[in-house]
Amino acid sequence: MSLLPGLLLKGKNENKYNLERAGLVHKKDQTALRKRVIRNPLDSTVPAVFEYRRLRRDGRALPTEMGCRPSRFEGREYTLCIVRDITRRVKLEKKSRQMERMAYIGQITASLSHEIRNPLSSIKMNLQILGQNNGFAGNDEKRLQITQTEIQRLETILQQLLDFAKPISLAPGPVNVNDVVNFCVNLLDVKFRKIQASCRVDLDSSLPDITADKAKIEQVVINLLLNALDSIRPAGNVFVCTGVQTQNRKTFVSIRVSDDGDGIPPELIPHIFEPFYTTKMKGTGLGLANVKQMVQAHDGFVHVKAGKTCGTVFEVCLPCEGDVRG
Known part of the structure; x- marks a missing residue:
């Protein structure tokens, strides 16, 4: 948790310049912030410590806490403001x-x-x-x-x-991700044939084994394949590939499932892993939420993006090194 520089403000004009012209505060918070900064010290109805949204140069708004109190410096009256970034605290509270x-x-x-x-x-x-x-x-x-x-x-x-x-309990052991993918694709072959769809597989033969719960990884792949099946039209295509990638000096085995369906509207992508969120007529909204939960239990991560021309791409990354929590 970091402390940002304190602000010494005096007079309404200076407050207005600092808060509005400098573009440090979200527009919707400027009026409330100004009211608190220039408040009467004896007015107990206005809290001395409050939260607002601080703007960064890239346009992102971050939760910020400011504490204000009247102060005197070299014979002049000021309002002393201590500003603190509370992004981490807000995330922990939300979690x-x-x-x-x-x-x-x-x-x-x-x-x-x-x-x-x-x-x-x-x-x-x-x-x-x-x-x-x-x-x-x-x-x-x-x-x-x-x-x-x-x-x-x-x-x-x-x-x-x-x-x-229920809390996820893992039974970790050596897992060959390519074998898992082949098993899941063969398991759902009847469903693909039913709508005359194809599932093309491209597996990295040099893929190392990982330490994971095999049953949970199978469930992850099956959920992603079923989600792709629901997204494509008859005679559509689903693609599955595996590989190795390095991020932040850590090695991961990746499983990528993509389709040539209509895709997901960009405004809906941030919500698709939320529990009970679904756009399907018969969906529960728990399939992708379970995928994320099981992947995170393996210290991995999953993300989604739109395909280059159409459809959607899901990518699961599972760590190659270290033991998985049991």
Whole structure:
């Protein structure tokens, strides 16, 4: 946490010059800031310490705290302002609130999962028994199949909720990322064929093994492939490639999943990893949130960008060195 230079201000004209003409304060905060700087020291309704948005030369607004008090220097009256950058504190507070919210969601999910799963299993079992009855035909058989499909979808949604709500526990071991990618692509081959889509794979044969939870990495790749499948049109294309890259003197194994779909509007990209955020008719908004959570549990990171001509590119980076938290 850094201390910025203190400000000695006197008179309304000087305040106006420093705060507005210097362009140091966000426009929406200038009036409130001026009111506090030139406040009456005996006015207890105006807090002496307050927060505002400080502008950088690149246009970014950073949370800042300023404390003001009247002072005298060489026989003249001044307002002494101590300015402190609180970006780190604000991020920690936001993270703390998010953790509290997720803990609350976890408690609700754990309670509901038991109440929902038991009757759901009973319904599924009885539907399977009815499905073996040769007396169903035509539309009746079709309705039964639709019901079974929707039950499976409910089970998937419930599992996504549980995966997101519960703390991630890793079982790390040596993992060959190329083998994981091949397994996941083969697993979803039927879904690709169903819409006559193709999944092209380009794997780096020199890829080193990493220390990771194999089941979690498989889940990450499957979620990204399913997301790509939802994004493309019939006969569309999905591309998966692996490689090694170095960032900040650290080596990472990367998994890149791209598609030639319509892409994601730029204004939506900052929100796609947020829990329960979705633009799909049947989505839960937890698939990509779970991806980010599992990747971060491996001390990795994931980012998204628009494709060069169309579609979307997701890239997961997992560290090659060091042990993963168990």
